[in-house]
Amino acid sequence: MSHIWNRRQFLTLLGGSILLPSACQRVESRPNRSANSFTIFDALLYAEKPKIGMTPIRVDDRGFWKNKDRSRPDRDACQQNARTASKDFSHFVIDIEHWKMNINQAGKDTVQDNIKKYVEIIQWMREAAPSLKLGVYxxxxxxxxxxxxxxxxxxLTSWRAVNQFLKPIAEAADFIVPSLYTFYADIPGWVTYARGNIEEAQQFGKPVYPFLWCRYHTSNRLRGNQFIEGDFWRTQLETVRDRGANGVVLWDWFGHDSPRTNILDTRQGWWQETVKFEATL
Known part of the structure; x- marks a missing residue:
């Protein structure tokens, strides 16, 4: 989730795919529609952090293979991963980011094969831990x-086709996990981008828990890895809630800091706004 990409990869990510039916209205013109309940999931990788009522969630990118070959998942590894996670977590996010999933870039055969692997992982994990709720990052x-x-x-039409091709993953999963990381210091632009991605996620009829990272994406040359300003972060939390998402997953890793410290810095504006926001739920 925090991979450092070169400029070409970044531009491909942001501009290579495209979107919803031509009949859709502008995203920003649609009314807010908050879900009946809203959960803040804690995927912050800090050993020391205040407890403010967030729900722990397991996010893993490693426990699906028996060796260094990550081209095909291993059933035993997946099931052991699920059994272990279910002891401490109710929700689990499968975070595999090296498989190509865009038919406009990788072709349908490649993506279809990767869809099959995702569905296998979900099925194997569910067999081992039926109570564990599963989503794909x-x-x-x-x-x-x-x-x-x-x-x-x-x-918009092209993007919808890309996402519809991935419907078997959504059908197999228990919840949908769109990624809404921050690439630019453009609040209105981020809101439009977030609304569009949330609405794409909602079409599958499953709970939607977007991923938010409290830092600017590493591809931003000026602000990469810097913490997002408090007012911008509050806008992100409120946008996710007001567009009808069922919750949000908060992620960060102390390895971006120098010197590295495994203690969450509660002085940061993003954290203070998170505490205030959680208190309103």
Missing amino acids: AVPPVRDYWTPVRNQPAG
């Missing part, structure tokens, strides 16, 4: 910034 929908921001019918 960032697919579907495939994260796209510029398509909802530009709001061009052809792009």
Whole structure:
């Protein structure tokens, strides 16, 4: 989730895919529709952090293989991963980011094979731990910034097709996990991008828990890894809630800091706004 990408990969991510039916209205014109309940999931990788009532969630990118070959998952590894996680967590996010999932970039055969692997992982884990709720990080929908921001019918239609192709993953999963990381210090742009991606996620009829990272994405040359300003962060939390998402997953890792400290810095504006926001739920 925090991989450092080069500029070409970044531009491909943000501009390579495109979007919703031509009949859709502009995203920002649609009314808010808050869900009946809203859960803040804690995926913050700090050993020391205040307890404010967030729900722990397991996010893992390693426990699906027996060796270094990550091309095919291993059933025994997946099931052991599920059994272990179910002892401490109710929700689990499968975070595999090296499989290509965009048919406009990788082709349908490649993506279809990767869909099959995701569905296998979900089935194997559910067999081992039926109570564990499972979601897949960032697919579907495939994260796209510029398509909802530009709001061009052809792009929206193409993006919808990309995401519809991934429907078997959504059907197998218990919840949908769109990624809404922050690429630019453009609050209105982020809101439009987030609304579009949330609406794409909602079409599958499952609970939606977007991922938010409290830092600017590493691809931003000026602000990469810097903490997001408090007012911007509060806007992100409120946008996710007000667009009808069922909750949000908060993620961060202390390895971005120098010197590294495994203690959450409660002085940061994003954290203070999180505490205030949680108190309103």
